[in-house]
Amino acid sequence: MRTATISRRTSETSIDVTVNLDGTGDYAVTTGVGFFDHMLEQLSRHSLIDLNVTTVGDLHIDQHHTVEDTGIAIGEAVAKALADKRGIRRYGDALSPMDETLTRVALDISGRPWLVCDLPFSQKRLGEMDTEMFEHFFHSFAQAAGVTLHITTLHGTNNHHIAEAAFKGLARALRTAIEIDPRKADAIPSTKGTL
Structure with a gap:
């Protein structure tokens, strides 16, 4: 099983993350x-x-540190669980429809973090969450995980659907990219020999 635990402590947040890449979505x-x-x-x-x-953050200030540091910790845990990335498919993409919204997500577990993100929110908050924090989460995750990540809302007007389609699209693309390719389970998927 490809698992990892990250504990991140700063003066702003206290975070514990555990991932099992070969889990069932619990x-x-x-x-x-x-x-x-x-x-x-x-x-x-x-x-x-x-x-x-489990994140305890300085929410009395705002959500910024909580969302950012959680993204970093999850990204670090995924990177740690992937280790040398031997055998993974590496690339993943998904079209994520949710009612009137359609979002495209593509990623490469390349070791070269990058984010291109287009989420056309028309309101500043969803529930108690600032909508600007969604892109910030994706950026923090991509940086810490070493992932090139593109997220584009192709159509969408409902803000809840725009956010949820992005996360579901990331999930489906990530699921494909981290899967072990049975045809090359012993190889690192790069002509360089390392990722």
Whole structure:
């Protein structure tokens, strides 16, 4: 089993994350931000990555540190569980429809972090979560995991659907990319020999 645990402590947050990349999508998520919890649950369920997250952050200030540091910790845990990335498919993509919304997600577990993100929110908050924090989560995750990540909303007007389609799309693309390719299970998927 490809598993990892990360404990991250700063003056702003205290975070414990455990991932099992070969799980069944079981999750236990508590960040103090209800809508964020809901999105991380979607990420776990649809990627089949078992995800345990406990975040205590300085929410009396705002959500920034909580969301950012949780993204970093989850990304670090995924990278640690992937180790040398031997045998993975490496690339993943998904079209994620949710009612009127359609989102495209493509990623490469390349070791070269990058984010291109287009989420056309028309309101500043969903529940108690600032919508600008969604892109910030994806950026923090991509940086820490070493992933090139593209997320584009092709159509969408409902803000809840835009957010959820992005997380579900990330989950499905990640599920494909981390799978072991039975034709090359002993090889690192790069002509360089390392990722």
